[in-house]
Amino acid sequence: MGTQPGRSVTSKVLALLDAFSPASPTLTLSELARRAELPLPTAHRRVAELVAWGALERGDDGRYRIGLRLWEVGSLAPRGLGLRELALPIMEDLYEVTHENVQLAVRQNFELVFIERIAGRRAVPVLTRVGGRFALHATGVGLVLLAYAPTEVQEQVLAAPLERYTALTITDPVRLRRRLAEVRRAGYAISDRQVTMDALSIAAPIRDPDGVVAAISLVVAHDRADPVALAPLVQAAGRVLSRALGAYRQPSGRVPLRSRHERQ
Amino acid sequence: MGTQPGRSVTSKVLALLDAFSPASPTLTLSELARRAELPLPTAHRRVAELVAWGALERGDDGRYRIGLRLWEVGSLAPRGLGLRELALPIMEDLYEVTHENVQLAVRQNFELVFIERIAGRRAVPVLTRVGGRFALHATGVGLVLLAYAPTEVQEQVLAAPLERYTALTITDPVRLRRRLAEVRRAGYAISDRQVTMDALSIAAPIRDPDGVVAAISLVVAHDRADPVALAPLVQAAGRVLSRALGAYRQPSGRVPLRSRHERQ
DNA sequence: AGACGCGTTTTCACTGAATGAAAGCCGGCG
DNA sequence: CGCCGGCTTTCATTCAGTGAAAACGCGTCT
Known part of the structure; x- marks a missing residue:
């Protein structure tokens, strides 16, 4: 034809x-x-x-x-609304306490997808959109998702050129690798003016029994708050969610890893 | 074959x-x-x-x-996230003031679809789900959407048997028709224990230049609050949203029609 | 261990759902 | 009026899709 x-x-x-x-x-x-x-x-x-x-x-x-x-x-996607449904009350709480932007994201291949966002009217404007994508190497949620991603994913991201958004954006693979190690050690990520010069974000991982599946973050004006003081708050939110997802439950017998047949 | x-x-x-x-x-x-x-x-x-x-x-x-x-x-659907994006800040406000459930819904044929819901931890549990459907004749949002739906839709709904959820659910077409007229006159709807015996909802229309496109509501414990006192709050939220949708803007090609029976 | 059972994947010869060039249609505009 | 751009329909051609049947994997029962 x-x-x-x-x-x-x-x-x-x-x-x-x-x-x-x-x-x-x-x-x-x-x-x-x-x-x-x-x-x-x-x-x-x-x-x-x-x-x-x-x-x-x-x-x-x-x-x-x-x-x-x-x-x-689309709203039946477990990684979309399913996750959101669970997370929203906790995001509400974070918002009510801080009145700052609260974001929830998951990794999709080599990018992140924002699942939910509570944008305070009085908070720093953020340029994200629910359902929107973003690079993994700059935002708080991105750093967390990348830090806990499979090695192949990390290598692939580190190998590609890292887009620069501000003068402070980390674009050096070596420095980024070091940052990721720090994130894993600390259990949270701080992204200071990596995307815009007025904002800073604090992010923590959300786990299910199989590992890190999402990240939650607070985006604040970079000169307003003490990120280290906010970190425990964000981490706590992440842990509450992880618990809800069964992350700390006794792994009831390992799920047999089903070997995927390559392609059809 | x-x-x-x-x-x-x-x-x-x-x-x-x-x-x-x-x-x-x-x-x-x-x-x-x-x-x-x-x-x-x-x-x-x-x-x-x-x-x-x-x-x-x-x-x-x-x-x-x-x-x-x-x-x-799916999140690109204008009637889904598009609307939600606009509505969420206002819904937040409503929630923060009342700490009750806030709901946003649109009509899809002869049912309603919940676009967003803020479920307070301390509020009455509601059995709705974002992306879920429900009948038009019982809930607050449903009554509003039905009251302002095209006549064909109203007739069709009134002609079909109306499901009963509680002893108070209106299932008589004649009574329902009267209720719809009241809703149009008042500019808001109160649905008292129509779906469950513990809840009551107050809903108001959201308009764009072409008419009512959605409804917003507050769901409260039936014995807790004074619905008539809450109505202006919900109506105000509806109007703020309608304004954002351009409902009261000068219709470009059309002569602005100042109706004598101005609807709230 | 072997045999059974269930859900998934692959094979293969056949065919009708899909195709797109071309022609018809509609509504706006000079 | 007659042109123009976007949409819709027609129709002969054919390739993507089909499903019966058989092979495969995997957990379970004997």
Whole structure:
């Protein structure tokens, strides 16, 4: 046939969903087709099906957007809402005590994804978005997630060029490696003006029986608070959550490691 | 071929996603196949592609769950996180003032979907879940959403049997119709022990330029607070949000209609 | 130990769901 | 009016998808 034989229908459908981004949450059919690299009629047909099911919605302006139905399904992700559901009360507490930004993130490959954020109106503005991604090497949550990530992941991140956000951002792999060791030793991370020059974050790991699965942090104005004083607070929040996830429970017989067959 | 000719690949993929539910957020391949009504090999192939993309994830136990990637995409739904993002600070405020449950919901066809919920540790337990659905005729948010829904929707809901949750649940269409009129007149809804005998909720509409798009509510112990006293608080929150959504902005092309029956 | 049972993965010959070029449609604009 | 850009439909062609059946793994029962 015409374009790329070898492309599955499923991959096309997924490409259509992937066309949306925080920067362009609504798209026209033509934009969708272009971004998903599909001929217009093909896009048209798949999109129609997605709309019928509710994965996409069509606005009065004719533009397409992600539908509520997909949001509903997405909210069943254990690492998304499941985690969030558990964490929110504790995040609330942290927020109420400090009135600073509270963030919750997990690692997804070589980046982090923000699962939840409580943004105090009076706190330093942060440029993160729930569902948004960020590099692992700069933020507090990122440092924690990286420090406890599998070695392969760490090596891969350390091998790639580390993006600089401020004059203080650590971009030297050797220094970063040392920082990660410190984080593991201390059990928390402080990221001082690594992303913006006005903010500082204190982060702690969240564990389940298999290891570190998420990180929680407080983002404060860099000149306002004493990070070392706040660390125990954040650590405590992390531990409460870890306990809720069963991290300190007696490992009831090791889960047999299921050898994954490479690919299909 | 074998099963149902006429079933598109896309519909199969969507059926697989739809197999997950709050009650069963993780499934084995066989369960997935059964629920999606697909032969096992077919399910296996589609699922493999979904996992490769990140729409599904496979746990160490071999069970499948909704993947973080799908959660990310879902979080781009304007009626989901978009709305939530805007609402959360105001919900925080409501929570901090009252320490009661705060809920945000939109209507999806003939049900409501909870977009956000702040559950106070000290507040009445509520049985709702973010991403969960509920009937329109009982809760505070439901009454508001129904009161301002298109007539067809109201008729359809009133025509169907209204499920009873407590002895006080309104199940008589005639009474419900009267209640809806009251809600529109008052500009807020009070749902007293309609869902459980210990809770009561006060809800107000949230508008954008096209009408009511969501509802916000406070859920309190039925014997604890004076709902009429709390109503202005909830209404104010609704109005702040409506303003943020551009509800009271000059409709660009349209002549501003100053209705005599100004709705709160 | 061997045999059974259950869930998953792979094989393989067949076919209809998907395809896209081209033509038709619609609504806005000069 | 006639053009233009974006959307929708048609239709002959074909490749991605299919599922019965068989192989595979793994835990459990005898």
